Amino acid sequence: MVIINEERIPNLLSYKYFIRKQASKLYGKHPQSKSKHQQNVHNLLKILALNGPLTTWEMAKIKFPTNNEMVRTKEKEYRRLLIGRTDRRRHSEGILDLNLVLIDSKSTKRNPGNRYRLSLFGILFCLDSLDLSHEEIDRMAEKYQILLPKIFGRWDFLKNIIGVNIYNLKLLGKGLLFDNPNIIDVDNAEFWELISYFNIKSNNLSYSLNEKIMGNLISYWFFITLLYLPALQSDKKIKNSKKMLSVIFHNDTILQKWFDEFILEAQIFYKERSKVLKGISMEIR
Amino acid sequence: MTVKGLILVVDDDESVLDTTSTLLEFFGYSVIQARNGVEAISKYREERPGLVFLDVKMPKMDGYEAFFELEKEFPNAKVIFMTAHADFSKWAEAKKRHALDLIEKPYSAEQLKKLTAKFYPKN
Numbered sequence: 532m533v534i535i536n537e538e539r540i541p542n543l544l545s546y547k548y549f550i551r552k553q554a555s556k557l558y559g560k561h562p563q564s565k566s567k568h569q570q571n572v573h574n575l576l577k578i579l580a581l582n583g584p585l586t587t588w589e590m591a592k593i594k595f596p597t598n599n600e601m602v603r604t605k606e607k608e609y610r611r612l613l614i615g616r617t618d619r620r621r622h623s624e625g626i627l628d629l630n631l632v633l634i635d636s637k638s639t640k641r642n643p644g645n646r647y648r649l650s651l652f653g654i655l656f657c658l659d660s661l662d663l664s665h666e667e668i669d670r671m672a673e674k675y676q677i678l679l680p681k682i683f684g685r686w687d688f689l690k691n692i693i694g695v696n697i698y699n700l701k702l703l704g705k706g707l708l709f710d711n712p713n714i715i716d717v718d719n720a721e722f723w724e725l726i727s728y729f730n731i732k733s734n735n736l737s738y739s740l741n742e743k744i745m746g747n748l749i750s751y752w753f754f755i756t757l758l759y760l761p762a763l764q765s766d767k768k769i770k771n772s773k774k775m776l777s778v779i780f781h782n783d784t785i786l787q788k789w790f791d792e793f794i795l796e797a798q799i800f801y802k803e804r805s806k807v808l809k810g811i812s813m814e815i816r
Numbered sequence: 817m818t819v820k821g822l823i824l825v826v827d828d829d830e831s832v833l834d835t836t837s838t839l840l841e842f843f844g845y846s847v848i849q850a851r852n853g854v855e856a857i858s859k860y861r862e863e864r865p866g867l868v869f870l871d872v873k874m875p876k877m878d879g880y881e882a883f884f885e886l887e888k889e890f891p892n893a894k895v896i897f898m899t900a901h902a903d904f905s906k907w908a909e910a911k912k913r914h915a916l917d918l919i920e921k922p923y924s925a926e927q928l929k930k931l932t933a934k935f936y937p938k939n
Contacts, residue, residue: 702842705838705841706838711835712922714835715923717925759925763926
């Protein structure tokens with residue numbers, strides 16, 4: 532079972548501009564990943580994506596269920612990939628250093644060891660780089676529902692209402708935060724106001740981010756972009772998007788309350804900004 | 817031979833390059849990237865994409881120059897220009913040589929989708 536980590540983590544801009552770029556540089560993009568090392572990293576991430584928290588022994592056992600000799604070799608290899616290696620005082624970074632995987636808990640089985648799992652950034656990176664099928668993403672959602680209760684925890688419910696839009700999270704995996712109005716002109720005002728506030732809120736929280744808060748932020752992104760992305764997918768424009776949200780919230784009052792609070796926060800924020808503008812206008816008159 | 821569903825995006829601004837590529841991938845295309853005109857020509861020769869989004873103002877070789885070079889070697893290359901500075905200086909000449917369109921930044925995702933569907937439909 533996944534245990535939520537309360538330590539401080541980097542923000543989404545860090546994921547977009549550093550973690551994702553660095554991980555793509557080091558591990559490549561499936562299926563272009565050519566080196567053995569890159570393929571091994573992709574295999575390891577995929578095992579964690581599809582199975583949830585595991586020890587390195589359990590990971591190796593999935594790869595070689597009946598050959599204990601091979602399990603021993605693979606187990607060492609996975610451990611090295613995760614924690615890196617130090618050779619002649621030089622440390623080569625492992626996957627843990629990049630915040631894609633973290634230690635979930637200690638295994639209490641016969642051979643105690645760390646149990647590893649994907650971090651939220653690891654989940655985003657897997658969505659971006661592993662070329663997972665829809666079925667595989669469904670499985671990952673099931674394994675990591677505690678990390679994203681508002682999306683993964685309601686996966687089938689949401690999928691029934693929004694169809695393929697459930698996989699829009701791939702775009703966040705690619706770093707699409709809609710954080711720069713100079714790049715993409717969005718004439719959908721409701722979407723634009725909410726995503727702008729989302730980016731402001733996300734940056735303001737930079738110094739207090741942990742997995743729980745980050746899970747919430749990712750969920751805000753997911754529901755806000757439902758106001759925009761379905762229009763691109765189906766050509767049926769905004770009414771359809773709002774209808775989707777309306778059906779979701781009508782059937783899930785907890786989600787509705789949570790999203791309403793976000794909209795209220797945005798309203799208060801813009802009201803305060805508006806006061807600032809009125810003030811400056813009075814002062815310079 | 818042209819690779820099916822492959823688009824080349826050329827821009828020296830990383831944010832534009834990334835966002836445009838991400839959206840095109842979201843629309844179901846494969847994307848390759850270049851950061852100036854020289855790299856664009858080299859990538860085109862290697863991969864023969866079916867459509868090119870080419871920024872006008874870039875270092876080393878600007879978009880117009882790159883297009884004129886490319887067009888000599890590949891007269892059927894499909895190119896759409898992008899500009900943030902309303903640089904239409906050589907657009908008339910480029911249009912004469914069958915450049916497809918010129919869009920101004922910021923463009924909307926829908927504009928991007930319509931243009932790709934019009935000039936490079938997936939099916």
